[in-house]
Amino acid sequence: MPSRFEAYLRHAQHYLQIAEETETIYLQGGENVFGALKSFDAEFVHLKAGQRWATANWNNSEDAVRLCSDYSNSAAYLLHLRLHPYELIGWLEVAINATQKLGTRKREGSHLGHLGNAYYLLGNMYQAIEFYKRALVIAQSIEDTPGELAQLGNLGNAQLNLGNTQEAINYYEHILAIYRHVSDKRSEGLTLGNLGNVHISRGDWRKALPYCQHALEIAREIGDLHGEWIRLGALGNVYLHIGQVHQAMEHYLRGLEIARRLGDQRGVSATHNSMGDAYFALGDLHRAIDCYEQSLALDRDLGDKLGEGMNLNKLGNIYRNLGQIHQAISYYEQALEISVAVGDRSEQAADLGNLGNAYLNLGAVQKAIEHYEQALVISREIGEKPDEGIELGNLGVAFSQLGDYARALDLYNQALDIANEISDRKVAANHLLNLSLTYEKMDRQGQALECARLALAIYEAIESPYTEYARKQAEKLFANKNRSTRILQR
Incomplete structure (x- = not known):
């Protein structure tokens, strides 16, 4: 008869195997996703118990140490969906200590990258970058090419979030070429979506559109429903900002349907938030309030x-x-x-x-x-x-x-210099327009007209809703200039 320790060890190992099998089914995509999530949710309480037992018995057995590492790796995608980032950080910190004790460098790098992702979700970009760089050093030192590419992509995401768009593009374009060469469709789609996000952050919505569309096509092709939800949201945001609000709403509603089927409450909340933005753009402020309040209630429930x-x-x-x-x-x-x-x-x-x-x-x-x-x-x-x-x-x-x-x-x-430095054309145009209005108040009509024309050129290029306002400002200043010239000629 096995001892109490052996019984708990077998229990933990059994549910680790279930987690691994469920993740494999989930990654097959399509309708498999829902069956995998249902199975995972049914066993989640046992998975948590196994991870807690392994952590508590860290000093008693090398098997327990190995389990501490394996649990965080066994179902990385599913854990990302089901654990709050703070809880995930706890699992990953234990896992990293385990890999250091076991000397498994590749697994340590993987855990460090996931830890960076958890801090990224919490909005702590500098902490995320620290872990991504540590993971990258390990991947490069052991010649783990897939691990290296993953961390370069993660660093691109963090740099994009910090507004360093050109640095993000450099990371993404480098890894995109490699993913296409090795036919890694999932990673190719992810990187295309990230390049779309770069152009979104720059206000180049039209330029973002084909990247987001291609990323959505790949997500559907490989049956990645969570990825499809992400791409539907991004495309919805693009359509929203180019004035196709009803098209945006169609994408958000499809995304909401997927998030609900996945049981992804964070996804449901995020989609309600985006729908609030669309109603706001339509001028339906009361429906926008309703969407934001639904999202707020979910976020409070989720902590x-x-x-x-x-x-x-x-x-x-x-x-x-x-x-x-x-x-x-x-x-x-x-x-x-x-x-x-x-x-x-x-x-x-x-x-x-x-x-x-x-x-x-x-x-x-x-x-x-x-x-x-x-x-x-x-x-x-x-x-x-x-x-x-x-x-x-x-x-x-x-x-x-x-x-x-x-x-x-x-x-x-000063603000314009920063916008130019980070290649944010939309914001640069806003500052140019404010400069035009200020020069006009100072009766410096020539400089006011020059700034208005520069702002108008950018607004037209990015199809901004402020285009007409800038055009009227430029036309007014041009008319004033002609009027002044005629007066002087008299």
């Missing part, structure tokens, strides 16, 4: 603080749009409390910026400036170039309202 903060901010934006500024401030302050509590300094800066916008709407310009300056300090401290540019632009608006046009010009030019 997803980042999602909760994002929904609070979007609700604040709607109420600010409705002119209910004090209600908006209440939502922004709740969001700020969350970002401070979880130590997300990037989101903290964004929340302070939103509060600044609300106070500016109330005419409390000095209070707005205080919030913008706090946000700017944080963005500079953490090296968030896109956010630094946003806060400089916001400060420019505030000082322009105070009539300090020289200070406003300086701030807009």
Whole structure:
């Protein structure tokens, strides 16, 4: 008769095998996904028990140490779907210690990459990059080419999130060529989607469209339903920003159907959030509020603080749009409390910026400036170039309202330099338009016209909804210039 220890060991090994088999079925794609998820969910409580037992018996058996590593690797995709990032971090930290004890370098690198992904989901890009780089060093040292490519892709994702778009493109294009050469369709689709995300972040929505469409085709071809959900959301966002809102909504609704079938509550929440954006664009603010509130409720149930903060901010934006500024401030302050509590300094800066916008709407310009300056300090401290540019632009608006046009010009030019540095054309055009309006107030019509024309050229190229406004500004300034010329000729 086996001892109590042996019985628990066999139990843990049995459910490890089930996890591995279930992951294999899940990766076959298509309808297999739903059967795999159903089986995984039915056994999840036993899987967790096995992992806890292995962790508790770390010092008693090498078999337990091996299990600590194997559990986090056995069903990496399914664990990503079912574990909250904080819980996943706990599993992975144990797994990394196990691989170091066992001397299994390849597995250690894999766990480090997954740990980076968990921090990425939490919005901690610098922590994510640290783990990706450690994983990359291991992959290169043991000549693990698939592992090296995976970490290069992860580093591209993190750099994109930080606004370093050209660096992200360099990573993605390098690995895309290799994935195509070895016919790795899943990784090819993932990388195409990431290249689409780069162009989305730059405001080049038309350029993003074929990348996102191709990525969706591959996800469907290989039966990757979770990947299909991701690509439907990205395509929906593209259609939303090029003004095809109903097309966007079709993609979101299909994505919502998939997320529900997968039992992916985080996916359901994210899709409701995107649908809120679409209703907002349609001017249906009450349905947008309903979507954001559904997403907010799910995020609170899931303990997803980042999602909760994002929904609070979007609700604040709607109420600010409705002119209910004090209600908006209440939502922004709740969001700020969350970002401070979880130590997300990037989101903290964004929340302070939103509060600044609300106070500016109330005419409390000095209070707005205080919030913008706090946000700017944080963005500079953490090296968030896109956010630094946003806060400089916001400060420019505030000082322009105070009539300090020289200070406003300086701030807009600093913001424009950053937008050009990170290749964000949409934001660069916004700053050029603000420069045009400020030069006009200073009666520097020639410089105002030049900036308006530059802004218009960018807006036309990216098909921005601000195109018509910039055109009217340029036409007005051109007419003023001609009128002044005629007066001088008299």
